[in-house]
Amino acid sequence: MYVEMKDICKKFGDYEAAKNINFGIEQGKLVALLGPSGSGKTTILRMLAGLEQQDSGDVMIEGKVVNDVPASERGIGFVFQNYALFRYMTVYDNIAFGLKVQKADKQKIHERVMEMISLIGLEGLEKRYPNQLSGGQRQRVAFARAIAPNPQLLLLDEPFAAIDAKVRKDLRKWLKEMIQKVGITSIFVTHDQEEAVEVADDIIIINEGRLEQMGSPISIYKNPKTPFVAQFIGTSAILENLKGFKGYDAVPEGKKVIVRPEFVEAFKSDNKKFAGMMNAVEEGTIESVVFRGSYLELTLEVNGIRLTTNRSLERRHVDIGEKMCVLLYRVYLFDDEGAEIRKNQLLKGIDIEAL
């Protein structure tokens, strides 16, 4: 493991920001620390950086314990949430700062800074001050400034939080490309799961100072290990029970149920594709149809429960009030102990993925 946190605990007064955090990150990975605000994810990042000191546990980088190594000597590039660009320095001087501090050769500094400026595509803006740049440009400068001294590890605290939605999408892609190009091990903090899923190789989910789950976006999505992860990832409806749903007779009492839009299929009764599954079908009534840009979001009332599903725009037109056939492929069941997937028993032997 390239970066490791071992049994890390941290308290701020009575507030526990980290409870026994353990994880390891391989070299070259781009990892997201994902969690709701106040979950302790930023504190974990700051402890890695050395900007905060853990109460107990070890921070390891390249196999060495760095607990007593000050932030300035850990060789880490850090991109702050609001970039923290030096207001009274030009773009050039901002990027050059780390190299100047290391007392690098003047010519080398110049070459490196110009290389960085062309890497981030801000040629010609090197004499500007931070407040003369757009949000996206500032973000780029902050990135360049952090990696200019060739750090071994790049940490980013909510790197997209201060940017408007339109630019954010482009910037995510840009940042991912940049990090791959530079090939630096990177960890970023975010509260936005879409962002984490899109950008990161691996996601670490943090809640109330605890590490809930770590894994690739798809594995976390498909196999949530804790109730929190099951609820936090994806859009989901939480139901108290599944009484009356065909194929879920064996669901024990006392477990809550999570249903995601992609677990639900709604089709017209004459649809031949689903002919073999009619024994598992429930009847549902369309309550609303919302256009979501590239698909429709249908809300259906089934057995007195409201379910949501997404419908391709290529499919047949549906109306509010229309009766539909509804299939519930699978659900997540969870209680305080953990979460599990439960498939519809009546669909056993049918290859749903081949549909």
Added chain:
Amino acid sequence: MKQNSQKIVQWILIGISVIFFLLMLVLPLFEVIYRALKDGLESYGRALTASNTLSALKVTLIATVIAVIVNTIFGVIASWLVTKFDFRGKNVLSTLIDIPFSISPVIAGLAYIMTFGRTGWAKPLIDGINDALGTDIALVFSVPAVVLATIFVTFPFISREIIPVLYAEGRDEEEAAAMMGASGFTIFRKITFPHIKWGLLYGIILCAARAFGEFGAVYAVSKARGKTFTLPLEIDALYMAGSADSITQAFAVSSLLVGMALVMLILKSIVEYRGKMKDKE
């Protein structure tokens, strides 16, 4: 209609303010200048070049310069400490800084006498130091005493100007610089100082203005006219002498102080203006 009534309120408020300023500030100041020049330029010049006046001017300038230097260093350190670090007793410290604002200067002066004076507890200590070094420093009724009293009184001005700026700025930029390996001094010089530059200058001006106008604290520890008197004390002494001549002289010396204050006021406005322009950039 609403616009009109707002206009009326505005003019009434302006009127009240102008009348207040005229009566309370401008007229008395004109009176000072008028009285100072009443007996002609020659006697004005004589009053300003009297040996007591020159001595008082010297003491005032010494006290002001030292107070500004000491308080600049202390003020920057204290505000840096209060805004950039978390430690126990931080709130106590930031309250302590304000003490000179809330305590009457006379009490400060008296406290110095009680501590360092003939019967004060620190007297043997100072005597010991004087014996050991062969010096003859007295911390009451002397120029060093005047300097100390002035430092005490003007002590919060600089930190009070810088602390809000440092708070508003946050710690991000310093942390960013630290992450890149910059030392504390480099961080201060390259990152923090540019932020507080204008606030610091403004604080220095306020501190200086207050330092040479101080009366109460200095009055308590300075009793030798022509030796340890500052300008305000000299003015008081001249005025208290009571003769028509000395009263005119008192006004002449006052006009000197008013002049210095005006210079400070103009400097302050320039600094404020430039600071604002800088922020807008």
